[in-house]
Amino acid sequence: MNSRAFGLACFMALAAPASGSPSAEPAAQSVEPVGSVAAAATAERLYAAEGALTLSFETLGTFEQRDGVRALILHATANRYLRNVFTYVPDDAFGEAHIISERRLEVVLKEGHELNTVLSGLPLFVTVDTFTGTPNHYTARIEVAPRFYDFRGSSAVWVEENVTPYYVVNGGDWLVYRGGVDSQASHLSVTAPDGAPAVSRVDSDSFQLEWRYPSLYQAIDPHTVPLTFTAALTEGGTAQKTGRLVARVTSLALTSGDAYDVWPSPSCQVSTYDCIQDHPAGATDLSACGTYREVTRCLFADACEVSAPQRRDVHGPRGPVAEHLLHVQR
CATH class of the missing domain: 2.60.40 (Immunoglobulin-like)
Structure with missing residues (x-):
């Protein structure tokens, strides 16, 4: 059996319930949430x-x-x-x-x-x-x-409802919350009494919103105060929308x-582990690999939680990125 097949078999053995053992619980007795x-x-x-x-x-x-x-x-x-x-x-x-x-x-x-x-x-x-x-x-x-709702204003500014946590290292902090805005605009600003996000352009018609926890908390408390989105439209003029960010x-x-x-605790997914290992050593932004929780489950996964071929033996069993992040978290 090659290393890929062995690693996958090991992963599946943990993920799947036993079927041939006399001590295995019958499937009909499993308890499901209602x-x-x-x-x-x-x-x-x-x-x-x-x-x-x-x-x-x-x-x-x-x-x-x-x-x-x-x-x-x-x-x-x-x-x-x-x-x-x-x-x-x-x-x-x-x-x-x-x-x-x-x-x-x-x-x-x-x-x-x-x-x-x-x-x-x-x-x-x-x-x-x-x-x-x-x-x-x-x-x-x-x-x-964290979710946006209670939108009011121009349809030329579309704010994503979801704000998603990701693993992005910045000094001693590795959790960031990101949202998104779509607008045919040359510039977007977001203002609030407290908790305004950092805004960056993604492409010609979309922008990224980013909070670390302290500013996210300021944006949701009090939840009655909206954030204001102002876009300088590429066709001329401005458009404005407000929305409340809440827990x-x-x-x-x-x-x-x-x-x-x-509700067993989820295990590391092979696709997430592969993505982490494909990043260079010292990479700090792992948002492309999944959500914050999906990534953290894979940073210190053992041999039977991921497929064997993705491991970089020259860097040790955790791979280059995980070793870097282990150092950061210490």
Whole structure:
């Protein structure tokens, strides 16, 4: 067996469930999430149902002062009386959850590390225990992301709804948030009281917006203040549009099973690993290889998580870019 075939077989062995072992669980017994939904740009609330529980989250989070710091507050409602709620990320308690009335709860993510971590693409789990119903123990999985909405103004300026996290090293920071604007314009400026992005041209009719976390946070808190986009059109004149950047619940799923079985942590994808290895040593912008989380899963992948042929033995098992980034993160 050649090295490529061996590496791929090793990768697939980890990714696929055992089928020939007597101890393997039958597929019919696997627990699947019920009611997994993603938010449209205009959705105000997401719903998910499993067993006796229907849970809904307001998609738009709000900022409040909690324990002396600003925090993103997410509100949810259940159809059952709540007994206990708790928030975590895999293997670690994270954020806070509180019952605020018999059937209502809130999730609190403090500004700084907690908020930045979730906005960068890490899902948040929320356990929900109810007094009645069968079953009465559930886990919700939510994703929160920066999103533009409430656009007003000229159609000559088109602002992408999504703002996406990428791995781009700048000193001790390797997380950047990027958005985009399309306009037939020779120049684009974006203004705001706080949190205006850096703007750069991509091609003749598109521009890139870029925030590091501190400025992104300033742009979304308060979420009621819009950003203003002003384009100098190539055909003459100017066009202007406003839009609000907010922290939005973009997906919700609910299960009564084991959250680690239902939503296992994703592994490094071969295409992402290959892309990283194709960058020269010392490369700092890995946005072409995937999102921030997709890239970070591959930086320190072991031999059975990626195909063998892509490894550069002369640079050690991690390859040139990963070795550089390991040094940066230390």
